[in-house]
Amino acid sequence: MQSNLLAIGPELALTATVLLVLIADLMVGDRAARRPLLATLAFVGLGFAAAHFAVLPDGGPSAFDGMVSGDGLGRFFRGLFLVAAFFGVAFGALSDEIPVRRFGEFTILLLSTTLGMCFLVSAQNLLMIVLALELTSLPSYILAGFRRGDRRSSEAALKYVLYGAAASGLMLYGFSLLYGMAGTLDLTKVGPALNALAVNGSVAVRAGIAVAALLAMVGYGYKIAAVPFHQWAPDVYEGAPTPVTAFLSVGPKAAGVAALIRFVVVGFGASVATPPAGGLPWPILLGILAMATMTIGNLAAIPQDNVKRLLAYSSIAHAGYLLMGVAVGTPEAIQAVAVYLPIYLLMNLGAFLVVLAVRAKTGSETFAAYRGLGTRSPLLAVCLAIFLFSLTGVPPFAGFIGKFYLFAAVLQARTPFFYVLALVGVLNSVVSLFYYARLVKAVFLEGSPAGAPVVAVPFAVTLLLIVLAIPTLLLGVWWSPLAELAARAAGIAG
Amino acid sequence: MHEAAPVLQEFPLLFLVPLLPLIGAVWNGVMGKTMQRRFGHAAIHLPAILLPAGSFVISLWAFLTLADAPHGTSMYNHLWTWLPVGTLQAEAAFLMDRLSGVMALVVTFVGTLIHVYSTGYMKDEPAYWRFFAYLNLFMFAMLTLVLGDNFLLMFVGWEGVGLCSYLLISFWWRDREKAVAGMKAFVVNRIGDLGFSLGVFLLFWGLLTTPASPAPAKAHGEFRHAPAAAQEAPEATLATSIAFREVEQILEDPVKRDRIVNRDILGVGLMTLVCLLLFVGATGKSAQIPLYVWLPDAMAGPTPVSALIHAATMVTAGVYMVARLHFLFTLSPVAMTVVATVGALTALFAATIGLFQYDIKKVLAYSTVSQLGFMFVAVGVGAYWVAIFHLMTHAFFKACLFLGSGSVIMGCHHEQDMRKMGGLRKLMPITAVTYFISCAAIAGFPFFSGFFSKDEILWKAFDSGNMLLPGGGVILWAVTAIAALGTSFYMFRSYYMTFSGEYRGAAAAHGHDASAVAHDPHGVAYDSAHGAVHGAPPADPHGHDSHGHHGAHLPVESPAAMTGVLAVLGGLALVGGYVGLPLLWGLPNAFEAWLEPIFAGTAERVTSAGFGHGAEWGLMGFSIIVAFGGFFAARVLYKDGRSPIPARLLASPSPLVQATHRTIFNKYYVDELYGVVFVKGSLVLSRGLAIWDTRVIDGAVNLAGTIGRGFGFLQGAIDRLFVDGMVELVAKVVEAAGAKIRRIQTGHIQAYVQGLALGALALVALAYLLAW
Amino acid sequence: MDLTTNSLLLTWTVFTPFLGLTAILALLALRPALRLSQRAMDEASRGIGMIAALVAMGLSIALWVDFDAGTSNLQFIHRFVWMKAWNIEFFVGVDGLSLSMVILTAFVFLAGAIASLPWLGKLDSHHPHFSGKRVPGYWILFLLLETGVFGTFASQDFFLFYVFWEVMLLPMYFLIGIWGAPSRKDPDGRTRGGPYAAIKFFLYTLAGSVLMLLALIAIYYASGPATLADGTQGPHTFNLVHLTAQAKAGVFTGAAAILGVPFVHLVFIGLFLGFAIKVPMFPFHTWLPDAHVDAPTPISVILAGILLKTGMYGMFRFNMQIFPTGLAWASWAIGIIAVINIVYGAFVCMAQKDLKKLIAYSSVSHMGFCLLGLAAMTPTAVSGSIFQMVGHGIVSPMLFLIAGVVYDRAHTRDIEGFGGLAQKMPEYTAITGFAFMASLGLPGLAGFVGEVLVFLGAFAAQDGIFRVLVAISALSVIITAGYYLWTMQRIFLGPFNHRWDHLWDMNWRERITLYPLAFVTVLLGVYPAPVLDMVRETVNTLVASLPTGL
Secondary structure, eight states: OHHHHHHTHHHHHHHHHHHHHHHHHHHHOSOTTHHHHHHHHHHHHHHHHHHHHHHSOTTOOOBTTTTBOOSHHHHHHHHHHHHHHHHHHHHHHHOTTSOGGGHHHHHHHHHHHHHHHHHHHHBOBHHHHHHHHHHHHHHHHHHHTOOTTOHHHHHHHHHHHHHHHHHHHHHHHHHHHHHHHHSOOBHHHHHHHHHHHHHHSOHHHHHHHHHHHHHHHHHHHHHHTOTTSOTHHHHHHHHSOHHHHHHHHHHHHHHHHHHHIIIIIIISOOOTTSOOBTTBOHHHHHHHHHHHHHHHHHHHHTTOOBHHHHHHHHHHHHHHHHHHHHHHOSHHHHHHHHHHHHHHHHHHHHHHHHHHHHHHHHSOOBHHHHTTHHHHOHHHHHHHHHHHHHHHTOTTSHHHHHHHHHHHHHHHTOSHHHHHHHHHHHHHHHHHHHHHHHHHIIIIISOOOTTOOOOOOOHHHHHHHHHHHHHHHHHHHOOHHHHHHHHHHHGGGO | OOSOOOEEEEOTTTTHHHHHHHHHHHHHHHHHHHHHHHHOHHHHHHHHHHHHHHHHHHHHHHHHHHHHSOTTEEEEEEEEEEEEETTEEEEEEEEEOHHHHHHHHHHHHHHHHHHHHHHHHTTTOTTHHHHHHHHHHHHHHHHHHHHBSBHHHHHHHHHHHHHHHHHHHTTSTTSHHHHHHHHHHHHHHHHHHHHHHHHHHHHHHHHHHSBSSOOSSOOTTOOOOHHHHHHHOTTSBSOSOOBHHHHHHHHHSHHHHHHHHTOEETTEEHHHHHHHHHHHHHHHHTTOTTSTTHHHHGGGSOHHHHHIIIIISGGGHHHHHHHHTHHHHTTOHHHHHHHHHHHHHHHHHHHHHHTTOOBHHHHHHHHHHHHHHHHHHHHHTTOHHHHHHHHHHHHHHHHHHHHHHHHHHHHTTSOOBGGGOOOHHHHSHHHHHHHHHHHHHHHTOTTSHHHHHHHHHHHHHHHBSOOOSTTTHHHHHHHHHHHHHHHHHHHHHHHHHHHSSOOOHHHHHHTHHHHHHHHOHHHHHHHHHIIIIIOOOTTOTTOOSOTTHHHHSOOOOOOHHHHHHHHHHHHHHHHGGGGGOOGGGTOOOHHHHHHHHHHHHHHTTSOBOOOOHHHHHHHHHHHHHHHHHHHHHHHHHHGGGOOOHHHHHHHOOOHHHHHHHHHHHTGGGHHHHHIIIIIIHHHHHHHHHHHIIIIIIHHHHHHHHHHHHHHHHHHHHHHHHHHHHHHHHHHHHHHHTTOOOOOOTHHHHHHHHHHHHHHHHHHHHHHHHHHO | OOOSOOOSHHHHHHHHHHHHHHHHHHHHHHHHHHTOOHHHHHHHHHHHHHHHHHHHHHHHHHHHHHOOTTOOSOEEEEEEEEEGGGTEEEEEEEOHHHHHHHHHHHHHHHHHHHHTOOOSSOOOSSSOOGGGSSHHHHHHHHHHHHHHHHHHHHBOBHHHHHHHHHHTHHHHHHHHHHHSOOOEEOTTSOEESHHHHHHHHHHHHHHHHHHHHHHHHHHHHHSOOEEOTTSOEESSOOBHHHHHHHHHTTTTTTSOOBTTBOHHHHHHHHHHHHHHHHTTOTTSOTHHHHHHHHSOHHHHHHIIIIIHHHHHHHIIIIIITTOHHHHHHHHHHHHHHHHHHHHHHHHHHHTOOBHHHHHHHHHHHHHHHHHHHHHHOOHHHHHHHHHHHHHHHHHHHHHHHHHHHHHHHHSOOBGGGOOOGGGTOHHHHHHHHHHHHHHTTOTTSHHHHHHHHHHHHHHTOSSTHHHHHHHHHHHHHHHHHHHHHHHHHHHTSSSOOGGGTTOOOOOHHHHHHHHHHHHHHHHHHHOOHHHHHHHHHHHHHHHHTSOOOO
16 A cells, blocks of 8 residues: 555645645735746645655556556656646746736646646546546646636637537447457556457447547547647647646646546557458547648647647647657657657756746737847847757757657658658648748747837746757757657556 | 771870960969069960970870871870769870861961960050960860860860960950950850850760660660669670771771761751750850851950961861861751851841941951851851861961951051051051952952862852752852852951051041941941050050050051061961862862861761862852952952042932942941840840749748747737736726626636636547547 | 777867867856856957867867878777667767768868858948857857767768767857848749758758658667677677668668568668759759858858768768679669769859859759769779869858858849959969869869769779760760859959959968969869878779679
8 A cells, every 4th residue: 555655655745735736825815926926835735745746656556446557658648747837837837928916826727737638647547547637737737828818818728628628528428338348447457458459340340449439539639739630739829828828838838748648548459560450440540630630730830829829739730740649659759759749848848937927028929029129139030940950850950850750760660650650740840840930930030120128037937948959959969868868758558 | 897997006295286285374474473574574475385386396296296197096185084984985085187187287377376476466565474374275175176086075175275266355454345245255155165065975875875785675765874874784785985087997897887877856957956965065165146246246356366366276176176076967858958048048048237337347257157157058068178278268367367457457556447546558558468369269259279178168069969958069169159249348348458558557546436436336446445544655556645656656667577477378368278289270189188088987978069170160260250350349449549439339219229228337236136135035034034033932931930020929929918808898898787797806707717618628529520 | 890989089079069068158157157258259259269260170180180090990989889779879970981071070160160151251231241140159050060960970870960960050050041042033923042951951850850760660679689889799780880880781672661662772772862962962952052142151052062961972872882782783773863963063053043053053063973972883983073072162161152252242143243362362263263173173183083084984884874874974075164164254364344343362361262272173183192091992892792793
């Protein structure tokens, strides 16, 4: 039992932090030090949660009768979520979109989401997955509508809620079908049971399995904003406060990807290397989703004039790249996804941090606010360029390494479909350059509009920028530690 | 074969022959402007003359050494390996054998003289230094062409002289006409150069891929890759050298020769193709049909340039090249016939145009084209030494004629229209005498230099047994004989129009534009352009303030620097032929004897038609009649400008006469034809391709971008409108149902959820499809 | 071949510019502390940039001095394991081909660096010179670009090569976009100018390089085990020497076909397209005129002088060295495209009215010779091709500098708008005439050697089609002469256009850049042996691996 509790040690720590912040929030009142105080408390809590990984045994046991896995995948992603949460809180503390008075509330919701994400990634039980998903979603609905007075924000929240509710519903329905057919909620047993069923079953049974699995997919697709379940994303990302958008675009997305891996790869054992699981050609199915997601995401990003919306579409496209890895499903591919996500976290958060800083000064998120930023705020501009080119995936930035791992995994599949997928993937990189470079062009190659303010960057923002930018550069030339961590994460699939 | 193998005797100073003028060119090119300003003209022309003169001295030294050496010896000077790559070893080396020795002497001698002459002719030129720099550069290029030891080095000189020709024709670049003339010369020459280089490539390839010994297992036409072959059997191919002497040596071996001669490429003999391509180069450089068009325009350059480059030396490079490569040309009777035929046709064609020209330099230009045609007849029939002989005598008399015309032009204040000259014999006696001697020489008056060389050409053509034409060489003879008659006529026509009678310059001044514009646009453009833009001091020979000056002073004889040169060249035009007296007369022919060893290797394949001495005597007599016939006709018609016949003839209303005259006067409209077909053609093509490039190829790229952007826009719009459209639909349905439910914000959401459901459905459908 | 580290000289050469840019960055960071004025910062950046370019030049000459031309083995090897997981090594070394390009790089960048200076002569006070704009940034990117190019030529590990290859992209994008011509509308209402050209360049080259990336990964997975620098064995390799040896052993010809296409062919195409865009090869050339026209002079110089060569270099290093059978398979097709490049480029040149655009298209034409030499696959043609790379690398910078000279003064490059400039700018006229002559392949100058060797070599190619191709492409010598002389005529000759009374002749900065280039042009024209000797063994080794006797 003790080991069980240790397995969810970080989650316990997080829960404690949530409660502590709640209490502190009520206690500190409207003081100037409110923000730093609460933020520090959250950081300490996150640090404490992260510290658990030092004592958690590698590839630890599953807790609670296998409901929560203690494997490398979960371990890796939980760590990642804590990092995302750290930046989320930090962004919130720096943003004027989060009023001081409600900063505690923000932190609590954000940490709760993180808690849900942590459970989601280690959940190995269908019911547990649904619970974790809801825990992830509910606070994020509120976060999306955090700017109460703002119509866009409220509308975004409402859309998010309803879309999420429907998606969860379909997913739950799918799960219940799966349970009905497999007779178990344990994900590790669902897959084999269904496989056995599919081999011997009639067409109707196989169709049933397919429908069930696909309905479940809807939930995951919604979480990672994959086409065709992406339509909520641009509106929500645009409408939500920037720190929330930043967090949503990396945290829950990563959680969704990780959970999808657990569902498809761990649960069904699907990968290019194995025969179709549960009667479904998962690799090709996911591959098509990947293609559609990245292509539509990238193309739709091209004409955007709002940088936040542009980044929203860009994050849809990145979900497409990640899906490529899930589609392949081999340990190498899982490793590739695990390499990609932290890098994506760095560069995407970095880009949003710049958006946040620019918005803080100009109150605008459109291209016009970015024109001539290169002269008005060189540091911000250079960092933005680094993040954007990294998102494009050109060396020597970290984004390239992520893509390199992904494409290598895809090509290693050695089937015609995956060769085409790889080609579509690299061509999408070229397309993405088009809009990233458009922003870079506005920043560096176009003159400032008359009267545009000099964007003075607060010290804390500078610090965070550098914290994000330096690994974005360094991981491009030295990524061994990350690759090793990711390999350990992928150990589950081996 | 009958000689000992060629011996190369090191002559370490040979490189100085081309190098000295190069030094002059670089010195004057870089320092000239300063030197001229500080120290005057002498500082320019002293080095510019002395350095080529030094070349002459060294050439002479080498020549005399050569004369002392046994037959088959060549003076050789290896400098460095120029292109050491793969199977190719092109040396930077100079070689003087008996042939290049003669050429080098002619070039350095005439060249130096013309440098001297130029000090007088160009004395008022502000860019004096530039002129001499170019001239020296030309000397360098020409001597490289002559003395180069291999094809590539010859090509360096070959293109180099083209460049200098361009620079010197466009020397007065402020005049657009002249600049364009230079450009035309260069581009037309490049067409020839293209042929030349392709010929060299083909030859090199042929030598490289023809097995020297029977290849046992290989099928015909299949050749191993060069390096591999070289590794397996070092002597597998005929040659990997592009040095003249080595190629010649190889072809002296009958077995190897037959191997390459028997090779066909695209149904044409390899050697024929090689020779024809090389000959295309010759037609470019030596202004033969069809590439002669640049030479008349090249007269836009200063007159010494016309004399040096466009009469005495550069234009003969084609002849020299064919003679140099006699060992190739004699292997292809077809090529020989083509060379001779083109030569003969050019000789006649240019001579007819020469009949009607009024610009004294144009007359000489067409005469040059015509004379070069004679030389090609000679090389074409295998009489190489005769071609070189005529080349040499032509260098003397044609240089003299051009320099004489320069003297006249300078005297007449840059008037080139012979109709405004006349009576200059009294005013410019030395010029007149030398001009007359040279006319006699070119016309072929007995005992003048041209007589010996031209008569020999006619005889060799007549007697040739190699020609594949109907009638053999006789037809060539007939054509060239008519050309010779024309030559005699138009040369004396020019003499009489210029020198006899009364000076017409003053009278013509008033009607200048009226009479000249129609027929001689060049002259007018020249005058007006210079008057307008040159802005030089009044004494400047190339710009004069107004036409009123014409009448103000009569022409005077040119300075000594010019007349001295004219005297020397006139003397040579008179006596220069005595080195090659006809064997028929029983006199020693030193020139033929000198060159005999060079061409000995091919002598056996150059056959005679078998006409005897009687025929030769007869032809000689006929030649004399032709020469005098032309002379008398010109004298009757043009002496003192009194005869009314030419004017009456030209005024004849007969359409035949008019049309013929107009056609010939306008040079058969060949320039216009080329202008439309090639110049306009390539301009139109280039514009079309440029538009294609921006509109279609680049357009495709931009279109792809636009489509991508459009698609993206559409996608973004769908993301918005899909939802809103659904909302509208739902709202309408609801309203139609009569329910008074206000559309609230959730209306959007219903649509979203519908989208979600649709997406799921699509996914199921997709999976279903994939499951099959 | 011994592949142990034996010299750090090459690594120093590669990273000297990088050190320079680090120094500028450090200075920028310390600027508040040091209280440097804007002007002082600018001057310091220029100084550091110049020093870095000079030191790199010196180091590359040191490489040349120590180079042993008698072998095709790699020299100045520096090698260690970079990323164990992927068997990626940091592996630099040069053979003759690489070294010739490294030296050219140093030389062209030095010329570019000098051309980036604003001083040393009269300047137009009415029009701000690009070199006064955001100076530290310019030099940082300039030096980054130099390191990228050096690295590209020195890398002997495919992954490392790819990283350096891409490193060249970003600085180029900014250098063209920020310091190039401002955005404008062309007569048809389309947007043109630096930003447009920069993004076009970037997109085009990235499209090529992502294909290369796929090929790179495919090659990696198809490769066999090889020993790493630390002595351990890896299952696959990026090491070019090992890849070449494995290719020779038939590892790739035996690899499974992809999408029904033989592995070698598909990978060959992927690599080739990536490089072809950079060359640029018809029909992927349209980025070049735009990029050239709107780039600032020194960047045009670098672009034409050296960046185009990276494409050709890649073809030699990868398509020829690793996939000789692929090259043999594609040779005639490459030959045909090469001829299109040559002739088409020349024709399009003739119709240009913008001097820089004309020169840009002439690069398209001249790089066609390199392609033709590659396709012909004979030692002479390959040597000619490499020599043409060097020759064009010297001559085209001259041409762009020349275009810059007149543009700096007249602020137009419209050929038709000039006339008679020889009167006002005689020295400039002379050097322009010289450069044109060099470019049109006048014998005795560098341009000729490459052309004639390519022609001679291609003529002797096994495949008879090459004789036809040579004959067609030789037509370009006429067209080239035509457009250069016509340009000469329109700009410099004829009556003087008094609109240009205010122009002045060359200044010292221009002389310092142009005369050394002119000198080298002559030197290589009359004595090309240093380059030919340097590459001979490399060429022999390359050609020896090609299949013979088809």
